[in-house]
Amino acid sequence: MDILTELIRNDMKPALGVTEPGAIAFAVSTARRHTGGKLEKVELALNSGMFKNAFTCGIPGSPEVGNYPAAALGAAGADPDKGLECLEGITPEQAEAARRMVESGMISVSMSEITSRIFIEATVTTDEGSATVTIRDAHTNIVRITENGKTVFSREDTAGHGSDAAEDDVPLIHKYTLEELCRYASTVPVEEIGFIRSAFELNMALLQEGLESSKTTFGPYLLAANGGQIVSENEQKTASLMCNGAIEARVLGLSRPAMSITGSGAHGIIATMPLYAAYKVSGYTEEQLLRATALSYLICMYIKEYSGKLSAFCGCAIAAGTGMACGLAMMRGAGPDVMQHVINNMASSITGMICDGGNQGCTMKGVVAVDAAWQSVAMAMEGVYIFNVHGINGNTPEETMRNMGLIASPGMVGTEKTIVDILQEKQIG
Secondary structure: OOHHHHHHHHHOEEEEOOHHHHHHHHHHHHHHHOOOOOEEEEEEEEOHHHHHHOOOOEEOOEEEEOHHHHHHHHHHOOOHHHHHHOOOOOOHHHHHHHHHHHHOOOEEEEEOOOOOOOEEEEEEEEOOEEEEEEEEOOOOOEEEEEEOOEEEEEOOOOOOOHHHOOOOOOOHHHHOOHHHHHHHHHHOOHHHHHHHHHHHHHHHHHHHHHHHOOOOOHHHHHHHHOOOOOOOOOHHHHHHHHHHHHHHHHHOOOOOEEEEEOOEHHHHHHHHHHHHHHHHHHOOOHHHHHHHHHHHHHHHHHHHHHHOOOOOEOHHHHHHHHHHHHHHHHHOOOOHHHHHHHHHHHHOOOOOOEOOOOOOHHHHHHHHHHHHHHHHHHHHOOOOOOOOOOOOOOOOHHHHHHHHHHHHOOOOHHHHHHHHHHHHHHHHO
8 A cells, every 4th residue: 555545544534523621631631541530620722723722613413612612512422432523422411511610710711822733631639639631743643641640651753744844844744745745646446545435424424413403504604505405416516515614513513523634624625625526526437536535535635734733824725735636636637737736826816814723714715715726727727827936836846835834833823813812802802
């Protein structure tokens, strides 16, 4: 099996709801498992990206939103064995118990630092003792567990990604050029990437739940705009519906999981669903779809390794959207030269779009990403693109993708602080 195939396979993971509340609940539920007795309090410390992304997003199994209910649900009944799907099966009784925990002040949440590097530290205290779980760099990557101050599990705290990483620690994906990624996607045995089908199945089921829910508004609007059909003759409108109807269902905390990539369900949705729409509308083969999606995933990963997992820019639209745009160009027969122009068009348009957390706004950002991708591809294929000399575009597509990531980290650290300040002001108010 090709190493890039393994990279994709290992990164694709089902995630129930927005990934950050799931990670918070996973950390707390793991700590709870290492304690006995009656719960007294839960203390949670989060990096800025984790704090921000979970701030107002919906939570599966609960009508509540945000960090506090996610932590409380982790203590009340989440199953850590399910990883990012740990909130699956939460009962109304557990949801009510979690609500009472928050109301009684048993849950405290603090922000540890402004950084794109994932950090969660969850401490659960009972009348019999306490346990602390520390997560670093990935949403379920536990690096330390302590019981009553004694370490019972530890693994090396991995080097950070993005701009936080050591200079000599080159991520695997950055060892490839765009041309090499395209060659892989074009030549890898199709049966080797057949597992990608599960992403379409999972994300389509999430879309369907969203369209059937009374909570959603964007999904029904986009369905009406598409002539009342999930698949119409309009490729772009179908893409926007499939992509953003699923994103809305996810951020509102409906009960079905999304297939995540780079630790994000919305990234996974944007990287896949517009391509699936093009396949359904325009008659591309399944092989073309699978190859385009593999490329979409890899380009998303390439940009995200520079920007960091959680930053102040919208990686869903920018990283996953750029990957998806290149996948669309591939389906239409374009090669690396045209894809470089696609990347230039995306870099010069939506780079800098802020991330103000996992919330309903992700849906609108997805709408913009689909629109930008369709325009970027159509223009690039007609020789219309932003030249390398302009703005943050580099002399190579690799330089451009690097520059896109650097805009987020370290470039938008100040923006991240401002966003968090605004959220905290709203919380206090």
